Amino acid sequence: QKEVEQDPGPLSVPEGAIVSLNCTYSNSAFQYFMWYRQYSRKGPELLMYTYSSGNKEDGRFTAQVDKSSKYISLFIRDSQPSDSATYLCAMRRVPHSGAGSYQLTFGKGTKLSVIP
Amino acid sequence: DTGVSQDPRHKITKRGQNVTFRCDPISEHNRLYWYRQTLGQGPEFLTYFQNEAQLEKSRLLSDRFSAERPKGSFSTLEIQRTEQGDSAMYLCASSLTTSVEYNEQFFGPGTRLTVL
Numbered sequence: 001q002k003e004v005e006q007d008p009g010p011l012s013v014p015e016g017a018i019v020s021l022n023c024t025y026s027n028s029a030f031q032y033f034m035w036y037r038q039y040s041r042k043g044p045e046l047l048m049y050t051y052s053s054g055n056k057e058d059g060r061f062t063a064q065v066d067k068s069s070k071y072i073s074l075f076i077r078d079s080q081p082s083d084s085a086t087y088l089c090a091m092r093r094v095p096h097s098g099a100g101s102y103q104l105t106f107g108k109g110t111k112l113s114v115i116p
Numbered sequence: 117d118t119g120v121s122q123d124p125r126h127k128i129t130k131r132g133q134n135v136t137f138r139c140d141p142i143s144e145h146n147r148l149y150w151y152r153q154t155l156g157q158g159p160e161f162l163t164y165f166q167n168e169a170q171l172e173k174s175r176l177l178s179d180r181f182s183a184e185r186p187k188g189s190f191s192t193l194e195i196q197r198t199e200q201g202d203s204a205m206y207l208c209a210s211s212l213t214t215s216v217e218y219n220e221q222f223f224g225p226g227t228r229l230t231v232l
Contacts, residue, residue, distance in 0.1 A: 008156060032218055043120070043207055043223035044159065051218065088158050102147065103172065104221060106158030 003027050006089055006107025015116050019076040023089035023107045026070065030091040030105070033065050035074045038086045038109065047074070047087075079114045086111045118142060120224035122208050128230045129198055136194045137227045141210030148191050149221060150183055151207040152176065159207050165191060166213075198231045205229075 006023045013019055021035075032051055036044035050056045053067045062075040072091075076083055086109040093101045121140045129135050141148050146167050151159035162181070163173045167188040177183075180198075185191040195202055205228050209221040 004158075006158070036223075041226075041228070043209075043225045045223065046220055049218060049220070090158070102164055103149070103161035103174075104151075104159070105161070108156065108158050 001026060003105050004089060004091060004107040007110055008108045010111040010113060012113045012115060013079055015079060015081060015114055017079050017114070019079050019083070019112060019114075020073060021076075021087050021089075021110050021112070022071060022073045024069075024071050025091055025105075027091070027093075027105075028067075028070070029093045031094045032092040033063070033072050034090040034092070034104070035061075035063055036088040036090055036106075038088055040085075044088055044090075079112075081114045081116050084113045120208055120210055120222055122206075122224040122227050124227060125225060126228045126230075128232065130232050131198060131200060133198055134194065134196045135198060135229065136192055137206055137208075137229075139191045139193070139208030139210075139224060141189070141191070141208070142212075142222055145210035145212045145222075146188070147211045147213060147219070147221075148185055149209040149211075150191070150193055151209065153205040153207055153226070154203075162193075195229075198229075200231045203229055203231045 034049040035047045038044040048063045056063045060077045064073040088109040089107040090104040123138045149164040150162040153159040165185040180196045205226040207226045208224045211219040211221045
């Protein structure tokens with residue numbers, strides 16, 4: 001079993017829909033939870049990060065972390081065709097917590113298409 | 117453009133050849149990371165540097181792989197005796213150590229390697 005599981009999709013929604021993306025993980029040492037967006041043949045770019053449990057909102061994007069369930073989500077409201085991309089969840093331990101504390105562990109990514 | 121740059125963007129080589137990739141991080145970023153991303157997968161951590169010191173290497177980094185960051189600025193990743201399984205996107209990222217615990221990793225556009 002991989003440390004981070006993410007449904008690769010593809011996911012296709014009409015413009016204006018609410019999109020829900022999620023990941024599960026097994027390593028309870030993860031404390032930082034990130035969502036990256038990756039356009040085709042480009043590097044990932046950070047959308048949002050959350051420390052420990054809770055919600056975080058940024059414009060049309062909301063990230064949720066439930067550490068008790070080891071489950072994280074990203075919601076996109078009023079989705080736009082420009083949101084069409086692959087969304088990667090990533091996780092990290094706190095710094096100085098031993099080997100691997102600075103590396104990011106990614107999910108497979110979910111490919112999203114928003115249809116006009 | 118002051119982002120992370122990588123060169124070349126694409127490399128096609130024959131099995132058994134050696135290849136070298138270069139990464140220029142964001143100026144003054146002291147940490148530099150290499151990841152590998154195969155088709156349909158999320159990026160996987162390979163190695164990271166703090167200044168010129170290589171502090172961690174993944175088990176994915178076989179003896180055929182070597183990375184350097186000689187002056188704590190740009191980095192090179194060399195693959196010797198390439199195999200078809202080395203075909204992937206090689207991503208470089210950089211971050212700046214600050215007083216806060218979370219420091220964003222900024223990714224470059226990647227070098228796409230195809231081994232024939």
